[in-house]
Amino acid sequence: MIKLICSDVDGTLVPDGGHELNPEYFDQIRRLKKAGILFAAVSGRSYSSLKKLFAPVIDDILFICDNGARTIYQGSLLSCYTIRHELAMELVREIEALPGCTTYISALKDGYVKEGADELYRWLTEGYQLDITKLRRMPEDLPADDGILSVELYHPTAAEEIAHQGLYQKWHGHRELQLVCAGKQWMNFTPINADKGIALSEYQNMHGISPQETMAFGDNMNDASMLLRADYSYAIGNARKEIKGLTRFVADTNMNDGVLQVLRTIK
Template identity: 40%
Template sequence: MVKLIASDIDGTLIPYGRETLEPELFPLIHRLRAAGVLFSPASGRQYHSLRRLFAPVADEICFLCENGAILYGPGGEDTAPILSRTVMARAEAGDLARAIWGLPGCELMVSGVGTIYVCTENEGFIHLIRDEKGNRVERVERLEELPEEILKVSAYCPGGTAAPAAALGPRWGGPFRMAAAGPDWLDFTLADKGTGLRGLCAGLGISLADVMAFGDNWNDEAMLEEVGTGYLMDTADPVLRAKFPRQCRSVLAVLEDLLKELEA
């Protein structure tokens, strides 16, 4: 029996190029909760950004954030329990960040527990991650100024992720998990969404066999491999589609079908 729904956001619940969820999702989450099924976004996004995105239901859902590097149980923004966090070694994360900083055409983003740190004068990039994505952002002059633990280091690659991945992967794809998180984001963490989902299930006392998950990209692969029922979006990379034959066009349509069974 399904007891937890975990869903990626960008490219899965929200098509690329859009910034808001379908309003029909929130009543579905309420109905799932009434039927005994928890919901959790599973995203590379920051906790604050996800709470803003899911504002109508934010206090009653779980959150798998930063590609699984930090997990929150249900509750208010300042009171929800942190179920787990996976911190990057500061020296190695700093070296990786400097490598990204040196890549032409890329912007660096370093994620702490509650704040994203940038070292840039590019106001367009800051507007994107602060105002469009809803993150808490702080600009620092030097990476050594970061006042908290590092959960994720990311490269924003408006020209695509292929060249940055080829440049960074041989050195940094071993110490960290490197994954494309969309057409223009390359993320590095110690955790992945599979790690995060295992931690979330352990904290909630739910078996992975009782989880239904949705994703569309390579940073969702580990999560889809872990769960009892995994759906890949039918717009995904053909290589991923060959690996995950259970596919869908709409998460909301699958949830509606699940609720018909649960509420029957």
């Protein structure tokens, strides 16, 4: 019997940066909860964005935010991992030096971009509906008292390709950080002890839920560790081929509400 259903958000439930869900998702989430099945939104987004997207069912679901750096249920913080401030600043300086790239920082109190990154600011605030502060200097003006959950390289079309021109080779395998692609625009750096799969595994162990009782949906490389911890693993129809290669099933695309189609079949 399924006890936990986990789904990525961007590229899986909605297009990247989307801020509206098909309202039937809320009906299905409530129905599943009554049947003893918990739904988890597992996303690279911060809680400030997810709680708006899932507002009608905010107390009915589990939130695994910032690619696993923070887990929240019914407003209570279950786990939280941060990046050392000095390490984050070093990383941001390298990102900001790359052609066409800039940085988004997700932190406990706020999100941060630099002044002048107007396209990114609009997308984060209007699409993702994040709470964002502009900094005159990046990273020098980062508040020292705000815990950094993730550092994200942004490029409008080719984040992964640019990162593989040296940045990836330097930071991949770092003893304090994980680096993963989250879409054509994003490369995400998170604490080494925080990713979607680790956060899911911690929750499974805490509540005695096995992979055989878990279903998961995803589309990109930052979903891989989560999908590997669910026996009922689904790549969405528009997923990367690497993700389709590691899951047991393939659902329809996000534009056709592929996840919703599967949820309707669960009794």
